[in-house]
Amino acid sequence: MKRILAVLVGPLLALVCASGHAQQDAATLTEQPEGDAQRGRLVFGPCRSCHFTDARAGHGNGPNLYRIFGKVAGKQAGFDYYSEPLRAAQFVWTPRVLDAWLAAPMQVLPGTTMMSPGVPDAAQRADLIAYLQLVSVRETDDAGEP
Ligand code: HEC
Structure with a gap:
């Protein structure tokens, strides 16, 4: 002991x-800076061209992000375009891990196929993460985008 x-x-x-x-x-x-989900909805704007946050929408050019926290990276069924590094990844997405990755996706995970500059601003990342947490507690988005 x-x-x-x-x-x-x-x-x-x-x-x-x-x-x-x-x-x-x-x-x-x-x-970690306290995020604001409403501001985060706007920060997520550019991500939306590739990612859906509604479970029923399935995958886009990028994998679905509904309830992404707690999932092992690079393993979602039905998404066939993961890069080698994400396919082989052994880590779970947590707000902190996502925060670190989104600061500079291509530098943090060389070889990723996610063609996004990420979100260099820490406060904006916190807002975006708060938004992803909010959309993940909804059952569906029948009520429209929050
Ligand atoms: C041009 C399309 C595109 C844009 C824009 C984009 N992504 Fe991605 N995203 C992808 C692709 C493709 C992957 C798979 C990457 C890989 O396998 O290396 C991915 C993977 C992810 C993952 C990992 C999912 C999993 O199942 O492990 C997260 C989380 C993520 N993106 C969040 C974001 C956020 C947040 C933004 C906005 C800042 C964003 N992405 C912008 C295409 C995009």
Whole structure:
């Protein structure tokens, strides 16, 4: 038990100490800007030419993004155009992972076939992620786009 605690406490202490010395770094590690889904709907505009967010709409030029969080990357049935790196990917899409990727998709995942500059602005990425979370809790989008 002591050993487990040491394993857990070590990195935590390192984080706390780091935050004392370099608050900025710690903040960027632990904080994500609060996103606004309504603004995010507009940020998602350019993505819409390739991605649907309604489950029933299926895939477009890009895979469907309904309930994308929690899915293993590059594995959606019925989408046949994943790149090698995404096909082989072993990670799950979380808001944080998507945030990192969308900062510069082609640099972060060399070989991706997603021809998009992503969203370089961190606040806009947070808005976009909030929007994707919102559309994922809807049953359908019968009520129209939120
Ligand atoms: C020109 C079409 C296009 C645009 C624009 C585009 N995407 Fe994509 N997207 C793709 C393609 C193609 C893939 C598959 C990429 C691969 O396999 O490397 C993809 C993959 C993804 C995935 C991974 C899905 C999965 O099943 O693993 C996410 C998430 C995603 N895009 C989000 C976005 C967001 C958010 C935007 C807007 C900033 C965007 N995309 C813009 C075509 C596009």
